[in-house]
C-alpha cells in the first residue's frame with residue numbers, strides 16, 4: 001500500500017473517531033442535551049409529527065421523541081460498551097490462557113466455547129434472556145453469553161501463532177517468566193485484531209440489544225431504549241411513522257459509525273501497511 | 278579444564294498420534310570447553326536446530342543429559358532456568374524475527390538486564406555500550422526491528438546475547454540470512470568478542486567454508502547422528518567418513 005492510501009486511511013480514522021466520540025459525548029451529557037423531559041407524558045400532544053417545537057415529533061403518550069432518543073443513547077451505547085468491554089477482556093484472557101497452556105486444558109475449554117457457538121447467536125440470546133426474564137441487565141448478560149467465545153477463539157489462534165516465534169524464545173532466554181511473556185510480548189502483539197473485532201462488534205451488539213428489546217426481552221417500559229421505542233411504535237408505522245423512524249435512524253447511524261470505524265481501524269493496523277507511517 | 282557444556286547421549290524423538298516417530302537427534306555426546314569455538318555442521322534436516330533447542334532447554338530431550346558447568350540442567354523447568362540463561366545465550370537464524378516487532382532493539386537488548394534487577398538508567402547505558410561493542414551506533418537502541426537491516430539486527434541480537442556476559446553462546450545459522458560480506462563481518466565480530474571474553478561458542482552452520490577459518494573443532498552431523506569430529510584441517514583434508522567427503526565436495 002502506498003503512502004497516499006495510508007494518509008487517506010488516517011484521515012478517515014480521524015473523522016470516524018470524532019464521530020464515535022461525539023456519540024459518546026451525547027450519551028454522557030444526555031441529561032443536559034434533552035430539550036424536554038423524556039419521561040413527561042402529555043396526551044394532548046400525542047403523536048405529533050415533527051415540528052419546530054418537537055423536532056422529531058412526539059410518541060403515543062406525547063413524550064418528545066428527540067429527548068427520548070438522546071436519553072436512550074445512554075442505555076443503548078453504554079450497555080453495549082460495557083458488554084463489549086467485559087466480553088472482550090474475559091474472552092481474550094481465556095483464549096490466551098488456552099493457547100499458551102495447550103494440551104488438555106485447551107481442548108476442554110475449546111469444546112465448551114464450541115458449545116456456545118453451536119447455537120445461532122440471537123436465538124440463544126433470546127432463550128437466555130427469556131429464562132432470565134427480560135430487562136436490560138439480563139439482555140446484556142444474554143448477549144455476553146453468546147459473544148465471548150468469538151474473542152476466546154481469536155485470542156487463542158493469535159497466541160498459537162505467536163507462541164513458537166523466535167522472539168518469544170529470545171524473551172525466555174532473557175529470563176522472562178510466563179506472565180512477563182504473556183503481558184509484555186504476546187498481549188501487545190495480538191491486541192490489534194482483538195481491538196478491531198471489538199469495534200466492529202459495537203455495531204452488531206447495538207442491533208442485537210435493540211433486537212432483544214424490540215422483542216420485549218430487553219429494556220422494559222417506560223425506559224427509553226432505541227429497540228423498545230421502535231417496538232412500542234410498531235403498530236403506528238402507518239399512522240405515525242416518525243415514532244419508529246426516529247430511534248431506527250439513531251440505531252442505523254450509530255451502527256454505521258462503529259462499523260466504519262472498525263473497518264478503518266483494521267486497514268490502519270494492517271501489518272502490510274506498517275513501516276509506512 | 279572442565280567443559281562449559283557437556284552433552285551425553287542426547288536424543289530427540291518426535292512422536293505424534295497416528296504417525297511414525299521421527300528421530301531428529303540420536304544418541305549424541307560432545308563437550309565444549311571455555312574459549313573454544315565448536316562448529317556443528319550438517320545438511321538441512323540433520324537435527325542441528327533441534328540440538329540447539331534442547332541445549333537451551335527450549336525443547337525437552339527424549340533421552341540423555343545436558344550439563345552446564347557440571348550442573349545437570351536436563352530436567353530444569355520454568356524459573357529454575359533463569360540463572361542458567363545467565364550462563365548460556367543464543368542467537369537465532371531470523372534476524373528481525375528474534376526481536377519483538379512492537380518493541381525497540383534497545384528494549385530487547387536490555388530485557389535480560391532489567392529482568393535481573395538493573396535499573397532503567399544503568400540498563401540504557403549498558404545497552405548503548407553493547408551496541409557500540411557490536412559495531413552499531415547507540416542510536417539503534419531506538420530502532421524497531423523492521424527499521425534495521427538483517428545484518429544490523431543480527432549485531433543487535435549478538436549484543437543482546439552478550440548483555441549478561443554468558444559463558445556459552447549458541448549460534449544457530451546466524452549468518453544464513455545475510456549476504457557474504459556481512460557474513461564475514463559478523464564472523465570477525467564473534468572472533469574479536471571471543472578473544473576479549475574467552476566465551477565458548479557452539480556455532481551451527483551448514484556452510485563448511487564459513488566455519489573453517491575460525492572454529493577450533495568441527496562436529497559433523499548426519500541424520501541426527503554425530504558421525505565425525507576433528508579440527509578443521511582434519512575434517513577438510515583427511516575426512517574419515519564417506520559422507521563427510523561428499524559434504525565437503527558439495528560445499529567447498
Ligand SMILES: Nc1ncnc2c1ncn2[C@@H]1O[C@H](COP(=O)(O)OP(=O)(O)OP(=O)(O)O)[C@@H](O)[C@H]1O
Nearest residue numbers: 291299301319320321322323324325326327328483
Ligand atoms: N516440532 C517438530 N515436530 C516434528 N518433527 C520435527 C520438529 N522439529 C524438527 N523436526 C524434524 O526433525 C528433523 C531435524 O530438524 P532440525 O530443524 O533440527 O534440522 P536442521 O538441521 O536445523 O535443518 P536446517 O538446516 O534446515 O535448519 C527434521 O527432519 C524435522 O522435520
Ligand SMILES: [Mg+2]
Nearest residue numbers: 325326327450
Ligand atoms: Mg535449523
